Amino acid sequence: MEMAARRGGGEAAACKRRSRITLALCALLxxxxxxxxxxxxxxxxxxxxxxxxxxxVATERELDQTGPIFGLKRPSGLKYFRTDISVPPSHQIGVIEWPEGRTDAASDFVVTGTQVFDGPGQMLGDIRRTEPGRETLVFIHGYNNTLSESMYRLAQIQTDFATGMPAVLFSWPSAGDPRGYIYDRDSVLFARDDLVTLLDRLTARPGDKVFLLGHSMGSHLTMEALRQAKLSGNTRLLSRVSGVTLMSPDIDPDLFDRQAEVIGKLPQPFLIFISKQDRALSLAGFITGSKARLGVIDEAEKVTRPDVTVIDFTELADGNSLNHFVPVTSPAAIRVLNGIISQAGREGTGFLRDMALKLPSARAVRP
Structure with a gap:
């Protein structure tokens, strides 16, 4: 009887904890x-x-009737354009300086020019004319993202990390609404073939490479595109991927394992950035059944593949953007990550596995 009472009390306490978590997540939504x-x-x-x-920008978003902006409808085919983003001289690392009043290039991110291309060939010609390198950074944004937010985020990343690569945004048809989670998950599957098409075009010349940066649900789309390439026998494309980073990946860990199993040999380096304080992914876990998403796993060692490097940014969380962009919004994280990238490049050794980041520097932890 006493044991049953204790068990009943424990279950009641657990139920109360779950209720509090549910209420907190509902309040957040x-x-x-x-x-x-x-x-x-x-x-x-x-x-x-x-x-x-x-x-x-390569986008599936349609031109809305309300004006020349790309909306949330799901049309067929890709549209291509270039936008010149001005980053202010007063820019602070990790920050997108949105206008707080009248737009001013001295203090704000602004658009100074736009060119719409007739097709992919015209865009590729412009890239190769202005950016002679053979490696291109492709950014695949996440859930609840608008085109403006994604363009400015990529411009901020290009500025703070000085990648030296031309940057292409793959803008898939996210609803741009926190209530559109299921819509966005369906849009990921809708968009995967077009992402493969874009990557094929960016790697058409001998020696062309692409580095993929997927954020949140965009990480799911990245994995689906690589899986699609493998299933279709497109080994040429897979060999042209110079590296992959999944930042705060909104993927079920079991699904990631299955996707990686199908892909086989993963591009190198293959990095996963996690943070246990990511509140957006906690909400995603609640929506999908309270199972932790890949970006908030409590132990890096749960990713057992030897060809995957997991970097834990929990200690560098700054509270901005629900801790969902820590690697690119926390100044400390940006400095540490730039240092790791620089050191890996100098030593030619690549990344140590499972690096847990601690202020003021990185601490490497081998499994």
Whole structure:
């Protein structure tokens, strides 16, 4: 009787904890939904001291009837354009300086120019004319992202990490609404063939390479595209992927294992950035059945593949953006990550497995 009572008391306590977590996550979702006003990219005259980041965009988003902006409808085929993003001379590492009043290139991210291309060939010609390198960074954004937010985020990443590569944004048809989680998951499957098509075109010449950066649900799309390439026998494309980073991946860990199993040999380096304090992924876990997503696993060792490097950014979480962008919004994380990248390049040794980041420097942990 006493044991049964203790067991019953424990179950009741666990039920209360689950209820509190559920209420907290519901409150978070309601808060996100209430924040209906989203910032949009705006044009302004260039500033002589600003840094211009050309961002190339391949998008499935359709032109809405309300104006020349890309919306959330799911059309067929890709559209291509370039937008020149001006990063202000006062830019702070990890920050997108959205206008707080009148748009000013001296203090804000702004658009200074746009060119719409007739097709992929015209975009590729522009990339190769202005960016002679053979490696291209492809950014695949996550759930609840607008085109403006994704363009500015990629411009910020290009500035803070000085990648030296031309940057292409693959803008898939996210609803851009926190209530559109299921819509966005369906859009990932809708978009995977077009992502493969884009990557094929970016690697058409001998020696061309692509480095893939997937964020959140965009990590799921990245894995689906690689899996699709493998299933279709497109080994040429897989050999042209120079590396993959999944940042805060919104993927079920079991699904990731199955995707990786199908792909086989993963591109190298293959990095996964996690943070146990990622509140957005905690909400995603609640929506999908309370199972932890890959980006919030509690132990890096749970990813057992020897060809995957897991980097834990938990200690560098800064509270911004629900801790969902820590590797690219936390100044400390950016400095540490730039240092790791620089050191790996100098030593030619690549990345140690399972690096847990601690202030003020990185501590490497071998399994």
């Amino acid at each position: 309601l808060t996100l939904s209430a924040c209906s006003e989203r910032m949009t990219a705006e044009r302004a005259a260039p500033h002589p001291d600003a840094q211009i980041q050309p961002i190339y």
